[in-house]
Amino acid sequence: MEQQYAIEMRGICKSFGSVAANKDINLTVKPGEILALLGENGSGKTTLMNMLSGIYKPDSGMILVDGREVAINSPEDAKKLGIGMVHQHFKLVDVFSAADNIWLGDDKSGPVLKKDRFQVIGDMAKRFGFDIDPRKKVYNMAVSEKQTLEIVKVLYYGAQIIILDEPTAVLTVQETAKLFDVLRRMKESGHAIIIITHKLNEVLEISDRVAILRKGEYITTVDTATTDEQQLTEYMVGRKVKLNIDRPVVEKTRPLLEIRDLTIKNDEGALAIDKVNFYIRGGEILGVAGIAGCGQKELCEAIAGLRPIESGMMIHKGDNIVGLSPKAILEKGISMSFIPEDRLGMGLAPSMSITDNMLLKKYDQAKGPFVDRKTGREEAKQVVQDLEIVTPSTETPVRRLSGGNVQKVLLGREIKAGPNVIVTAYPVRGLDINSSYAIYDILNRQKKDGVGILFVGEDLDVMMDLCDKIMVLCHGRVMGVVHAHKTSKEELGLMMTGALDLTNKYEDKPAGIAKDSRIEEVEE
Amino acid sequence: MKSQQPLFHVIKREDSRPAQQLLAYVAAVVLALAVGAVLLAVQGVEPLTFYRQMITMGIPGSRYPWRAVENFIKLFVPLLIVSLALSLAFKMRFWNIGGEGQFIMGAFWAGVAGMLLGESLPQPVMVLAMALCGALGGGVYGVFVAALKVKWGTNETLLTLMLNYVALYFLQYFAETKAGWNFFLDPQSARPKFAKFPDNAQMITIPIGPFNLNLSLIVALVLCALIFGYLNYTKRGYEIAVVGDSPNTARYAGMKVGKIVIRTIFLSAALIGMAGALHVSSAGVMSASPTNDVGWTGIVVAWLAKLNTLGILLASVLITVLQFGCQTASSSYPSIDANFANLLQGVILFLVLAADFFTRFKLVLRSRKEAAR
Numbered sequence: 001m002e003q004q005y006a007i008e009m010r011g012i013c014k015s016f017g018s019v020a021a022n023k024d025i026n027l028t029v030k031p032g033e034i035l036a037l038l039g040e041n042g043s044g045k046t047t048l049m050n051m052l053s054g055i056y057k058p059d060s061g062m063i064l065v066d067g068r069e070v071a072i073n074s075p076e077d078a079k080k081l082g083i084g085m086v087h088q089h090f091k092l093v094d095v096f097s098a099a100d101n102i103w104l105g106d107d108k109s110g111p112v113l114k115k116d117r118f119q120v121i122g123d124m125a126k127r128f129g130f131d132i133d134p135r136k137k138v139y140n141m142a143v144s145e146k147q148t149l150e151i152v153k154v155l156y157y158g159a160q161i162i163i164l165d166e167p168t169a170v171l172t173v174q175e176t177a178k179l180f181d182v183l184r185r186m187k188e189s190g191h192a193i194i195i196i197t198h199k200l201n202e203v204l205e206i207s208d209r210v211a212i213l214r215k216g217e218y219i220t221t222v223d224t225a226t227t228d229e230q231q232l233t234e235y236m237v238g239r240k241v242k243l244n245i246d247r248p249v250v251e252k253t254r255p256l257l258e259i260r261d262l263t264i265k266n267d268e269g270a271l272a273i274d275k276v277n278f279y280i281r282g283g284e285i286l287g288v289a290g291i292a293g294c295g296q297k298e299l300c301e302a303i304a305g306l307r308p309i310e311s312g313m314m315i316h317k318g319d320n321i322v323g324l325s326p327k328a329i330l331e332k333g334i335s336m337s338f339i340p341e342d343r344l345g346m347g348l349a350p351s352m353s354i355t356d357n358m359l360l361k362k363y364d365q366a367k368g369p370f371v372d373r374k375t376g377r378e379e380a381k382q383v384v385q386d387l388e389i390v391t392p393s394t395e396t397p398v399r400r401l402s403g404g405n406v407q408k409v410l411l412g413r414e415i416k417a418g419p420n421v422i423v424t425a426y427p428v429r430g431l432d433i434n435s436s437y438a439i440y441d442i443l444n445r446q447k448k449d450g451v452g453i454l455f456v457g458e459d460l461d462v463m464m465d466l467c468d469k470i471m472v473l474c475h476g477r478v479m480g481v482v483h484a485h486k487t488s489k490e491e492l493g494l495m496m497t498g499a500l501d502l503t504n505k506y507e508d509k510p511a512g513i514a515k516d517s518r519i520e521e522v523e524e
Numbered sequence: 525m526k527s528q529q530p531l532f533h534v535i536k537r538e539d540s541r542p543a544q545q546l547l548a549y550v551a552a553v554v555l556a557l558a559v560g561a562v563l564l565a566v567q568g569v570e571p572l573t574f575y576r577q578m579i580t581m582g583i584p585g586s587r588y589p590w591r592a593v594e595n596f597i598k599l600f601v602p603l604l605i606v607s608l609a610l611s612l613a614f615k616m617r618f619w620n621i622g623g624e625g626q627f628i629m630g631a632f633w634a635g636v637a638g639m640l641l642g643e644s645l646p647q648p649v650m651v652l653a654m655a656l657c658g659a660l661g662g663g664v665y666g667v668f669v670a671a672l673k674v675k676w677g678t679n680e681t682l683l684t685l686m687l688n689y690v691a692l693y694f695l696q697y698f699a700e701t702k703a704g705w706n707f708f709l710d711p712q713s714a715r716p717k718f719a720k721f722p723d724n725a726q727m728i729t730i731p732i733g734p735f736n737l738n739l740s741l742i743v744a745l746v747l748c749a750l751i752f753g754y755l756n757y758t759k760r761g762y763e764i765a766v767v768g769d770s771p772n773t774a775r776y777a778g779m780k781v782g783k784i785v786i787r788t789i790f791l792s793a794a795l796i797g798m799a800g801a802l803h804v805s806s807a808g809v810m811s812a813s814p815t816n817d818v819g820w821t822g823i824v825v826a827w828l829a830k831l832n833t834l835g836i837l838l839a840s841v842l843i844t845v846l847q848f849g850c851q852t853a854s855s856s857y858p859s860i861d862a863n864f865a866n867l868l869q870g871v872i873l874f875l876v877l878a879a880d881f882f883t884r885f886k887l888v889l890r891s892r893k894e895a896a897r
Contacts, residue, residue, distance in 0.1 A: 306775060327778030336776070346776050349769035356762070360777045363762050371762045 084154025622684025630797025662797015
């Protein structure tokens with residue numbers, strides 16, 4: 001208690017309309033301390049931090065910085081108080097160099113781009129032990145470099161209190177380790193750090209204390225040293241939760257979907273997928289791991305027929321599906337659900353009702369010129385019931401639903417169509433523990449029914465628990481297909497960055513080609 | 525630092541009931557009329573009398589009350605059809621602001637048909653032919669932009685806007701060029717002047733007593749019902765909604781987005797062209813500027829009604845009452861002219877949009893207790 005808190009929040013309340021996002025929240029951070037802020041989706045973590053960084057203003061309660069009460073009315077005020085926030089979505093100008101991005105927001109630098117700015121910023125970054133090239137343009141940067149730049153930026157502006165909003169969501173294991181090194185160094189130099197996350201293992205690894213929010217309410221703060229995953233989950237969810245993901249063993253059938261020498265270009269015309277081979281059997285989940293932009297999106301789109309391919313074959317139950325229209329591919333029973341960053345971009349029409357969204361892929365099957373909403377409504381009711389979707393009614397526009405429910409609607413529709421191959425990308429993107437487990441259950445049920453599932457994921461822990469096999473992509477090339485229960489996070493991480501290539505480990509059997517493939521029959 | 529707290533917050537309302545919304549709109553109109561009353565009073569016009577004349581459109585006490593209704597319909601029908609047609613495009617998030625141009629092109633081709641064939645065809649066939657020519661003329665003019673957008677991703681807002689002027693000057697060329705080939709002009713007149721259409725190219729009217737019911741009104745109302753059904757119940761209407769909401773989703777669901785865009789824009793522009801055809805046929809003569817700004821006013825009507833078909837019917841009645849009523853009322857005051865209608869229209873729109881904001885958001889003053897803390 002003798003030490004002054006860098007930040008103290010007392011009784012903070014904030015409502016949006018009748019929804020209380022934060023109710024009476026207390027939070028303290030000392031200098032030289034890392035506080036993890038833990039909570040499910042919609043528990044008010046980001047709202048709370050946005051009040052520190054001046055984006056929102058609290059309805060009531062007070063904020064003390066270094067023991068003095070302050071009012072933070074704008075990000076400008078936050079900057080003056082030495083509070084810096086690294087947002088989940090980076091706020092950088094793509095066409096500017098690293099140094100210019102920092103220079104741009106600096107009050108002291110004046111209106112002229114001085115020649116020594118690269119030097120000044122480069123020196124400063126070196127002093128903190130960062131490895132960035134101040135002349136590099138942001139659009140040439142990898143995600144982890146952009147994040148480093150964001151951190152350098154807030155440090156350059158003199159932040160003593162640094163807030164990171166889910167910083168590890170976009171990083172590989174190795175990059176996360178590097179980030180944590182940086183955070184530890186900052187902690188030693190006396191910075192106060194708040195890190196928002198819902199990955200428990202990271203919380204335990206990096207933080208000194210953990211503050212937990214649940215549904216906008218402050219639950220408690222615990223010392224990291226005295227807690228464990230089970231306890232944290234209980235605080236977060238409010239009841240006991242089983243933390244194991246099932247991996248039911250199902251008898252596998254012959255390959256349902258087989259990809260041979262597939263080459264795809266991305267929107268810029270560069271190779272997105274380069275001579276990729278793999279197959280999916282019925283009753284198995286094949287995970288696809290890789291850092292953002294390694295070609296997963298293009299692969300999914302190609303399978304669904306939304307993107308033309310350069311060369312190669314895609315064989316579904318013995319038929320080549322290359323060149324078929326998206327509709328024809330749907331009719332063959334291949335369903336694709338891709339959850340993009342904004343969640344609503346592909347697969348759902350956000351302002352239309354659940355009923356209308358149920359009809360999306362089959363509105364055309366009804367006889368006559370009219371849309372058959374009656375069937376749609378019945379199906380919507382069924383899906384709402386089966387997947388426990390929380391909604392006022394089946395006529396509610398999808399965008400009014402919360403993230404988890406939106407994703408359930410999408411998956412529910414795909415499963416309702418009775419597919420034999422499901423391609424799903426990031427189905428739990430941004431979901432909290434409860435909803436994520438609901439989705440894993442849905443996928444496992446499909447797997448038991450003999451459906452082949454391609455699961456593009458981002459959380460390696462989950463993929464190692466859920467998938468049967470994991471294929472790793474790096475820059476559009478397959479780095480190998482490994483058995484999920486035999487691999488390790490380190491191995492996957494190395495493969496994702498291209499440092500480890502297992503494709504030629506077994507000379508006789510190239511990774512990704514099934515022994516009992518029917519492809520030869522097709523060619524004859 | 526405490527004094528820097530803002531005076532009020534903008535807070536999103538959870539649920540706005542339709543009744544509340546309607547009340548807000550009515551309040552907005554009343555407020556707009558009050559503003560108008562002040563402006564009228566300044567110019568020495570008794571506002572209540574003016575408004576009474578405006579709302580009754582000068583019908584009571586007129587020697588030819590039916591004539592007023594007929595003229596009202598002539599203003600109302602083009603606005604209704606154009607607004608409906610625009611709502612099709614807007615629902616798909618295709619910003620067709622080329623209603624003016626498509627209307628002119630519809631009028632032009634209807635005029636061509638009327639002038640060249642008017643003598644040889646019977647009236648029902650002739651009116652139908654004019655409507656079809658107008659629809660085709662407007663439709664092709666609009667679909668051109670849609671095709672460019674689908675093919676090369678050009679910006680439809682710019683193109684439709686610029687094509688408005690192309691159409692306008694194209695028509696003016698015919699209006700002002702006195703030459704032997706120009707069949708539009710009156711050969712008797714020395715100055716270039718549009719000739720009247722042959723009798724068979726005049727719009728069909730159904731006499732009910734002294735009143736002549738313009739057939740185009742029936743056409744417009746039937747269209748209203750058809751478009752309501754088209755948008756809400758048919759597969760094509762469903763496609764329009766999905767494409768408008770998220771083109772990526774539409775593609776993913778196997779829809780041919782390009783085809784849907786082209787089909788819908790053709791339909792939208794063809795209806796606007798047909799409105800142009802019905803309009804010139806009702807007027808009985810071409811005009812160098814036939815649109816009466818419906819291409820613009822239609823945009824306003826469509827958005828006021830939030831693209832709801834029944835709302836469009838209501839909003840176009842109200843806007844026409846405002847325009848036509850102001851016109852007739854102002855004719856009895858030397859200090860007021862029809863421009864006042866535009867002014868009043870602007871004030872009403874502004875306030876209705878403001879009311880719309882307040883039905884969705886509310887301002888909450890910081891309580892004094894809190895501010896004192």
